[in-house]
Amino acid sequence: MVEQFNHKEKEPGSPKVVCFEGISCCGKSTLIDGLASPDRGIEVVRFQVPRDLKDPTPEYFLANDMEKLKKAARVNGQVALLDRAYVSTLVFYTVLSEINPGFDVFPLYRWFFENVERNFSRPDHYFFVHIPPELSITRSRGIRPFNENNVWLKAPDRAVYWYERLFASLEKSVPLTILDGTKSVGLLLDDAKKELGKIIT
Numbered sequence: 001m002v003e004q005f006n007h008k009e010k011e012p013g014s015p016k017v018v019c020f021e022g023i024s025c026c027g028k029s030t031l032i033d034g035l036a037s038p039d040r041g042i043e044v045v046r047f048q049v050p051r052d053l054k055d056p057t058p059e060y061f062l063a064n065d066m067e068k069l070k071k072a073a074r075v076n077g078q079v080a081l082l083d084r085a086y087v088s089t090l091v092f093y094t095v096l097s098e099i100n101p102g103f104d105v106f107p108l109y110r111w112f113f114e115n116v117e118r119n120f121s122r123p124d125h126y127f128f129v130h131i132p133p134e135l136s137i138t139r140s141r142g143i144r145p146f147n148e149n150n151v152w153l154k155a156p157d158r159a160v161y162w163y164e165r166l167f168a169s170l171e172k173s174v175p176l177t178i179l180d181g182t183k184s185v186g187l188l189l190d191d192a193k194k195e196l197g198k199i200i201t
Contacts, residue, residue, distance in 0.1 A: 015041075016199060017072045017121075019082040022129035023159050024152035025139035026181040027188060031129065032081045034189045035196060041078030042196075045071050058108045061089045062116070069120045079200060082123065086116065087171060091162045095151040098158055122174050125199050126167065127192065131181035133157040 020028040036044045047068050049056065065086040072080035090112065097105035131139075133156035140153055151159055167176050177195045179188060 014073050014121075015043075015075050015077055015080045016124045017069065017080045017082060018125045018127060018196065018199060019085050019087075019123035020127045020129065021084055021087055021163060022181065023131065023133065023136045023156045023163075025136050025143065026129040026131045027185070028129050029083055030185060031127075031179075031189060031192050032083055034185075035081060035192055038077065041076075042081065043075045043077040043079070044081045044083070045075065046083050058089065058093050059111050062086055062108070062112055065089055066116060066120050069123070073121065079196070085123065086112070087126075087163065087166050090166060090170075091159050092151055094162050095155050095158045099151065099155050122171065124174070126171065126174055126176045127179055127195070128163060128167065128176060129179045129181040129188075130160070133160060135182065 020032055022028050032044055036042055045068055047064050049061075049064070065084075068082060068085060072082055090109070093103070093105050093108050097103045136156045137153060167174075179191055179195070181188060183191070
């Protein structure tokens with residue numbers, strides 16, 4: 001289920017794509033906003049799912065992950081910062097299959113391997129903002145409404161486990177930087193800027 005595969009090669013001169021991953025309320029979006037600097041060629045790529053969308057399929061989210069990566073490859077800047085991509089989608093639905101026995105995740109992985117491999121390039125680098133699962137739950141209170149199928153809140157420990165599995169297998173060829181999300185925003189941003197500077201240079 002988590003074997004590695006090869007994406008197509010990137011176009012020469014394409015921006016570096018840095019994807020931020022992590023469980024709920026780890027600080028990804030705050031970091032991305034703090035790092036964004038169009039004047040320095042650092043641009044942000046996000047995708048918002050329409051709020052009125054009725055029962056989107058898992059494949060819908062993977063397809064939109066592909067569109068995010070395609071858009072990132074076309075930005076004019078030197079670096080494109082991505083707020084999550086297909087790893088998060090696979091983590092979410094893999095954990096959902098664990099807590100909801102009625103959901104079969106294998107068709108999603110099959111769709112992923114059949115549709116994704118030739119359609120876009122991997123990110124150039126991952127930043128995984130790590131926080132303890134219990135901190136995610138604490139930070140989420142009053143911010144995100146609890147939903148029985150929201151695995152980010154119901155099983156953040158399993159989400160961290162599957163992030164680690166997918167980074168070590170499916171995405172093992174992509175460099176990974178782990179950031180300590182328990183630090184203050186200022187210190188965390190300093191760490192991220194330092195690591196991003198290494199990637200740019």
